[in-house]
Amino acid sequence: MHLLIITREWPGYVLGGISHHICNLYNEVVDKGHEITVITGTCPQSSHELTGKKPPANEVHTVQFGYRKGYYVLFPIALRNYLQSFDFDPFDACITHTGVPFELPLPTVSKRHDCYEATKEYIRNGLSFLETIGDRLMGPFRTIVDRRSIAAADCLIYNSAVCRAGWESAYNITTPSIVSHNGIDTSVFYPDSGYNKEDYILFVGGSERKGLSHVISFARQTKEDVIIVGPDEVNSPHVDALGRLSSDELRQVYTNAAVTIHPAGWEAFGNVILESVACGTPVVATKNCGAVEVLPSSACVVTSEIERGVMKAKNLNSEDCIKAASKQTWDKPAQDMIDIVRSITNPEC
Template sequence: MKIAFVSYECPPEAGGGIGTYVAQAARMMAARGHRVEIFAGSADRTGRDEWPDGVVVHRVAAADRRTFPAKIARVIAERNQVVSFDVIEGPDYMAEAGETRKLIPDVPFVVKLHTSLLMVKQIEAEVIGPVRRLQARWQAFRRGQPPEWSPRHPVAVKEMHEVRTADRIASPSRSIGERVVAEWEADAGRVDFFPYPFEPAAEYLAIPPGGESQVVTFVGRLEMRKGVINLARAIPRVLRACPKAKFWFVGGMLGSPTPGVSMQEYLQRMLRKQAASVEFLGRRPPESLPEILAQSAVTVFPSLWESFGYVCLEAMAAGRAVIGSRNCGLAELLDGGRLGRVVDPRSPADLAAKIVELLHDARLRAELGAAARERVLSAYAPDTVGPQQEASYERAVAVRQPIPMPLEAQREAQR
């Protein structure tokens, strides 16, 4: 099968969960004998690379991610004349394959659910409070558009259209798949549920399960959706019960509920009295993460919403005790709490109680870490996920549902 992945994110130039998935999935499918090409973005470079495993990566310079769909569509259309792709996969986020589908509507299309920009903005609107929401509504009105958290916003309309008209909808968790069916009226019969593939590096597997320190680590972008504000609210409670605990925040940062204030600065203001127990390590290269996890006793992922969670799998592979949010994809990774602890991410008290429980019980941490690692190596291995992904592509080809060709393209074809 000849497979084209469309994604602005693709390592090493653009990180993030979507990019991590695309790299893992592309290598998995190439190893299974398929021809795989990735069509990605770059801040400043246009060109072509070939990875050692045979995956070809085409990049277009698109410093503004909003320009990527139109730019990459022309590249894919030209390449399709040479390759004749059997299937194209693109993300729900910003409908990045939407322009490609207009140019080559006859190629079967699978949309991969991650977390749409609409969902991200809806969560941020919840966090920023009524005053900021009112200000954002006014600013959007002056631009002549609905606010970004509205389903009527132009990007949201494209995202929902992408999902509703895809030949198959590939969902990495029940949480995100059932949500788009309920909220976006997607066809439940076209949803395929199977996880992202994950093959952990040997450095993760060399770490003994458990951990003897009192370090609690968060890994991910410091942004509102990741639940870091409620984690900060939980820290004073934890320190009253575990005075020797240390908290590490690992990752880059986005904005906070206060305009002009970065999330790191916002959290530091919240935690002035606890500053001696909190350290912000910033964005670190992926190869440094095993060492950071090896020094951690507990890892915390209190996202207000997460469709899946590669950093959670990395912590599980490292044999760490993991705390994740309930009612989203993280709870599924943790098997509802059998492989870690699940919490209400909006409850600092619940979060603090789970952290304290694990800091006080080294044996429990080791047991949970060992069970979590075993699950990672079985449920998310390429040999497990690969056949499921192939089956989804095959169903897309079999139940082809082409979108109407644009009028301009129809006229061009008739000339």
């Protein structure tokens, strides 16, 4: 099959974590013998991360959409103008990773990585007063894009049951859907050779949605050493902030940690959880993290009580963690996508 991929970001034009997902997913799809052509957004805030890992594509078309904030409106507007002269004939189907609020002349699968309605309360906690007002004013436009993009798709793919529940609680959705969990690249995340477990607790993230205030509160009350990866500085004397790390550095920090904590208020998936487990380190996470759906109790403690969860997680076995992660390769989400495309292009098969 020849698939048309539409996304606000692509390796080489990176805005956030979706590019990591796309990089792994479409390398697997191409390895299964399929072709891809890409239409990606780009704006001044795009970076050139992952340029060495981008999947092989027949072509990559870029659409300038002006600014990162408001992409959910700006990108579809720019995209619609671009598509007026685009030739859809070579393609079997389209996969969108950004809401496209109009019908395309192809069978269309829309992949949902997050749910704004489920996360907006956490997002607004990190905004200034003026930014919060702007976000509230743009809310109705975002709702229009969400509703129309759902209606325009032939099938939806959610990356967890948590993600699907978030969307279905916000909208009356009748579009067929499946849940296909993210994978983990075990060639990047694995136990560092010669590693030595140290007695520190790890948190990877810097936002309230991921549970930063809960981590800082835990650090104030515990005697454990707490390390945070992401922010360069945290306003607390009880934690050590390492800033952003490379994949190699992050793998070592995961490997050496006693436990990784992820007390997210809401997280559609939470790649951090699989990354840690793949490095042999158990995780404490809330039930509102999609990744806990694929992990056994021998690798992950699901609770909102961090201190109790850490005590329990310290008794879990690293080998069980590694084994659990090894079952979550990118092969399954790639095959899920191919199967869904085949079902909507050849419904009688």
